[in-house]
Amino acid sequence: MTAAALIAVLIGMVLLLVRVLMGPTLYDRILAVNVIGTKTVLVIGLLGYVMGRPDFLDIAMIYTLINFVTTIAILKFFRYRSFQVPLIRRPDTGAGTGKGGE
Amino acid sequence: MAYFLGLLAALVAFWLGNSGEYKPLMLGFGGASVLLTMILAYRLDIIDREGAPYVRLPQLMKYYPWLAVEVAKSNWVVIRACLRADLDITPTLAKIKTIGKTDLARVTFGNSITMTPGTVTVEIDGDKLLVHGLYESNTEPEGFLEMDKRCAAACDPKEGHT
Amino acid sequence: MGDFLSMLGDFWEVARFPLGGLACLAGGLLCIVSAIGVLRFPDFYTRMHAASITETAGTGFLLIGMALMAPNWLVLVKLLCIFIFLFLTNPTSSHALVNAAHVAGLQPRIGPVGAANREDEA
Numbered sequence: 001m002t003a004a005a006l007i008a009v010l011i012g013m014v015l016l017l018v019r020v021l022m023g024p025t026l027y028d029r030i031l032a033v034n035v036i037g038t039k040t041v042l043v044i045g046l047l048g049y050v051m052g053r054p055d056f057l058d059i060a061m062i063y064t065l066i067n068f069v070t071t072i073a074i075l076k077f078f079r080y081r082s083f084q085v086p087l088i089r090r091p092d093t094g095a096g097t098g099k100g101g102e
Numbered sequence: 103m104a105y106f107l108g109l110l111a112a113l114v115a116f117w118l119g120n121s122g123e124y125k126p127l128m129l130g131f132g133g134a135s136v137l138l139t140m141i142l143a144y145r146l147d148i149i150d151r152e153g154a155p156y157v158r159l160p161q162l163m164k165y166y167p168w169l170a171v172e173v174a175k176s177n178w179v180v181i182r183a184c185l186r187a188d189l190d191i192t193p194t195l196a197k198i199k200t201i202g203k204t205d206l207a208r209v210t211f212g213n214s215i216t217m218t219p220g221t222v223t224v225e226i227d228g229d230k231l232l233v234h235g236l237y238e239s240n241t242e243p244e245g246f247l248e249m250d251k252r253c254a255a256a257c258d259p260k261e262g263h264t
Numbered sequence: 265m266g267d268f269l270s271m272l273g274d275f276w277e278v279a280r281f282p283l284g285g286l287a288c289l290a291g292g293l294l295c296i297v298s299a300i301g302v303l304r305f306p307d308f309y310t311r312m313h314a315a316s317i318t319e320t321a322g323t324g325f326l327l328i329g330m331a332l333m334a335p336n337w338l339v340l341v342k343l344l345c346i347f348i349f350l351f352l353t354n355p356t357s358s359h360a361l362v363n364a365a366h367v368a369g370l371q372p373r374i375g376p377v378g379a380a381n382r383e384d385e386a
Binding site: 236 | 297313316355359362
């Protein structure tokens with residue numbers, strides 16, 4: 001039954017891959033990649049159960065954190081075209097700073 | 103100092119729960135890594151009220167089960183919308199005012215809205231939130247009142263909420 | 265009484281594996297449902313809602329299923345850590361994504377969608 005769940009999650013990942021390939025905007029693709037990352041965490045955990053080695057959960061835990069950092073880094077890069085910008089909201093311009101980009 | 107000890111306890115519990123090896127050598131390595139993390143956290147200057155919110159932990163523990171029930175309820179709605187043969191959704195944008203005073207209450211409220219399927223916080227500006235919803239019926243400001251009240255009760259300091 | 269309790273414990277030791285398998289299967293099917301939603305919905309903001317099914321219900325069911333099948337308590341602690349990390353980081357990255365799209369000027373599609381589709385076909 002765990003193997004069936006694993007296959008179901010993999011089918012979901014393949015369907016999301018379609019969205020990555022044909023997504024009309026950049027944000028659709030990032031969204032699909034983010035969800036694929038979440039599912040990868042689950043796949044790693046389930047794979048550990050199927051193979052009888054739950055030690056895989058360590059890797060899944062690290063992947064959770066890396067997935068978050070990846071999404072934020074991609075978004076930051078496409079907003080500022082650089083990683084060298086501090087992510088601090090300036091109080092004088094209020095919300096949505098960096099409108100229009102640098 | 104209390105925050106320092108709280109971070110120390112959390113790190114030690116995290117290490118012990120994840121390692122499973124309790125030989126002296128391994129415990130020594132664990133102690134060294136905890137110490138290194140503490141030094142890094144001190145250098146980054148993140149040991150403050152936001153870094154260790156243990157004071158409000160009991161109130162948050164009361165809030166999250168309620169949120170889980172809400173998430174389950176709205177999940178059902180979105181699953182039905184996904185699988186229905188004709189796609190009858192009415193995406194809506196709504197502006198919502200929050201009664202939360204502190205940043206933590208506002209962040210928890212926005213995070214709860216985002217976590218609930220069917221509604222996403224698009225923008226937070228001061229005490230006004232811009233919310234995008236899948237149906238018109240679940241973006242009415244009255245629907246968020248109870249969540250807002252519970253967030254404020256869980257996160258705001260006692261003198262702040264009347 | 266103690267006899268009954270030990271019998272209950274034995275029953276639980278046997279029953280938790282099929283229960284965990286069922287929960288895992290439900291989570292996997294919810295993942296497929298949310299992928300179908302991401303493919304079907306008309307614009308980015310609505311796709312976000314479909315994606316959040318995976319992030320709450322799918323991961324919830326799968327992690328509960330894995331916790332029911334856990335061989336020892338270390339695995340439970342790790343699953344709890346994954347749960348906390350996922351449920352703290354997923355809404356944050358969702359909000360960052362939506363906010364970035366909003367700031368960049370992507371307009372959401374407002375109003376009833378199903379009726380418009382039917383008019384197009386007619």
